[in-house]
C-alpha cells in the first residue's frame with residue numbers, strides 16, 4: 307500500500323484507542339457542521355455504522371488463500387461456515403497497529419468504507435475483533451489486482467486500458483464528489499471482480515476534504531501536518547513532494563501514471579531508487595512509447611500536467627507561483643465532464659459501464675500449474691485470532707498458500723532498487739526480495755539487510771559497513787533450506803549447519819517464507 311512517512315510521533319494513548327475503537331461505533335458523537343448562515347455549529351447526531359460490528363470469531367470462517375499482505379494487514383479469502391458467504395477478510399494485528407501508530411489510518415478506512423456505496427468501490431460488510439486482531443469483511447475481488455493483469459499480459463491494449471480507466475474515472479468521480487481524496491491510486495489498489503470489473507480498494511491513506519460528505523469520528527483522520535507525503539513513490543505528484551496540501555488533482559495524476567502503466571507495462575517515472583524517481587517526477591521526465599495513440603498520449607500528458615503556474619517576476623527577481631488544478635482534466639471547474647469527453651474515451655457509455663463486457667482476464671499461471679496439495683491447502687492460522695486456532699505445518703512453521711511465482715518479483719520493495727545493494731550482485735543477477743531486518747542472537751541483535759536474488763542467492767549485508775556478513779547456502783531441497791515462521795515478524799532460516807533467526811519489523815516473515823519456497827519450487 308501506501309508509503310506513509312510520518313514526521314511526528316503520535317501520542318501513544320491515542321493509539322491505544324484502537325483497542326476500544328469498535329466500541330465507539332454505536333456511541334453518540336458530537337459532530338462539527340455548518341449552519342446555513344455559515345457559522346460553525348455543533349450538533350449531536352446518532353451515529354451508527356452501516357456495516358455492523360458482529361460478534362463473530364475467526365473460527366466461524368474457513369480460511370483459504372492469502373490475497374495479499376499490506377504493511378499492517380493480511381487479506382485472506384474467507385468463507386463463513388454458517389452460510390457459505392465468501393469475503394476478503396482484512397486481518398490487522400492490534401498490537402502492531404498500536405505500536406506503529408496506524409490507529410488513525412485504520413479507523414479512517416473503516417469509517418470511510420462504511421459510508422461509501424458505489425459499484426466501483428470495494429464494499430465493507432461487517433467487522434469483528436478478538437483479543438489480538440481486528441477483522442474487516444470486505445467484498446471479495448476474485449480477479450486479483452489490475453497490476454497482475456498488466457504483468458501477465460505484458461501491457462494492455464488501448465481498448466482494455468480504456469475500459470479499466472473509464473471504470474476508475476467513474477469510481478473516482480464518486481469518491482471525489484463525496485469529498486474524499488484517495489491518495490494511493492495505483493494498479494495494486496485497483497482490484498477486479500471475478501467477471502473483470504474494477505473496484506477501488508485500500509482507503510488507508512484517504513483524506514476527507516473540509517466539506518466532505520463523510521462523517522469522520524474524532525481522531526480518525528490522519529494528521530496531515532505530520533506527514534511528508536502519503537502515497538506510493540512512483541505515483542506521487544510533484545506538488546505533494548513540494549508539501550502542497552492534498553487536492554483531488556493528486557488522484558488524477560496517479561490515474562495518469564496508472565493509464566501509462568496499463569499501456570506500457572511500467573510506471574512512467576520508473577528508476578533505480580526512490581530518490582531518482584522523485585527527480586524524474588519533479589522534472590516531469592516522461593517518455594511515451596511509439597505505440598501510444600495520439601489520444602492516449604494527450605490524455606496522459608494532461609493528467610500529468612504540473613499544477614504550478616509561474617505568474618510574475620517579483621521585485622526580488624524570483625517567480626511567484628500559484629496552482630492551477632484545472633490543468634488536470636477532472637480537477638477543474640468543469641469537473642469530470644472535461645475528463646469524460648476526452649477523445650481517448652470516445653465511445654464509452656458512461657451510464658452503463660457496469661453492464662458492458664469487461665476485457666478477458668489473464669488467468670494466474672501458478673493456479674494452473676501448482677500441484678494439487680499446494681493449491682488446495684488452506685491458509686493455516688497463526689497469530690491471527692486467539693492462540694487456540696494456531697496450526698503447524700509439520701515443520702514447525704506455517705503452511706502457506708499457493709502463490710504466483712510471478713508475484714515473487716512484487717515482493718521486492720522499492721528499496722530493492724536502491725543502488726547500495728547493486729554492488730553485491732553479479733552481472734545479470736537481480737534482487738527478488740530485500741528487507742532491513744534484525745539478526746537475532748542469544749543476547750544481542752544486529753541490523754542486517756537480508757537479500758534474496760534470482761540466482762538464487764540468500765545473503766545478508768551489514769548496512770553501515772556495506773560488507774557481506776553471511777551467505778546462506780541455497781538449496782532447492784526443503785530439508786536443506788527451509789523457513790519457519792513463528793509470528794508475523796519473526797522467522798528462522800534453517801540449514802543443516804545453522805539456524806538463523808530474524809525479525810522483520812515490517813511483518814514480512816510469511817513473505818520471506820513464501821519467496822524462498824516459491825523459488826525452490828520454480
Ligand SMILES: Nc1ncnc2c1ncn2[C@@H]1O[C@H](COP(=O)(O)OP(=O)(O)OP(=O)(O)O)[C@@H](O)[C@H]1O
Nearest residue numbers: 307308373374375376377379381394444446447508
Ligand atoms: N477486497 C479484496 N479482495 C481481494 N483481494 C484484496 C482485497 N483487499 C485487498 N486485497 C489484496 O490484499 C493486498 C493487501 O491489501 P491491504 O489493503 O491490506 O494492503 P494495502 O493497503 O494494499 O497495502 P499497504 O498496507 O502496504 O498499503 C492487496 O494488495 C490486494 O492484493
